[in-house]
Amino acid sequence: MLTSGYVLGAAAEGGLHFNGGDIIFQLVMFIILLALVKKFAWGPLMGIMKEREQLIAxxxxxxxxxxxxxxxxxxxxxxxLKTSRTEAGQLIENAKKQGEAQREDIISAARAEAERLKESAKREIVQEKEKAVAALRDQVSSLSVLIASKVIEKELSEADQEKLINEYLQEAGEER
Known part of the structure; x- marks a missing residue:
């Protein structure tokens, strides 16, 4: 209690009186400090903030x-990509068409070759048939002559035989 009474007593003696000069001095110093802060700190700080704002913008x-x-x-x-897909589709379609055309060409070429081989085989068959018929005629005519000569030999003389052979040879030569 003693201490609190002492503080109250010291304040009553002169600690709570009004000093206008100190307040005015502090107020002037505060205004000067504000002017200095505004000039040296606030302006550059606002410039930096404006630059930062401009940079962000x-x-x-x-x-x-x-x-x-x-x-x-x-x-x-x-x-x-869309164009590429379209072109790829067209290329695939063209390739399919070309493949189909080539397939048709190959098939028609194969058919033509088969037909040509068939005709060639038919011609060969006809030629072989004609050769066989000619050979058969030769054999038949030779056998006929041989048989006829055996028959004639018994009944014809040698001169008559020679005459018949010559006639036969002439006829055989004309037929060919």
């Missing part, structure tokens, strides 16, 4: 431009 604009460019490039890539 530029970066946002650049990001928006990049995003727009990326969107444009994406759309171009989609169009190119």
């Amino acid at each position: 530029n970066e946002i604009s650049a990001a928006e431009a990049s995003r727009a460019e990326a969107g444009k490039l994406l759309e171009e890539q989609r169009e190119l």
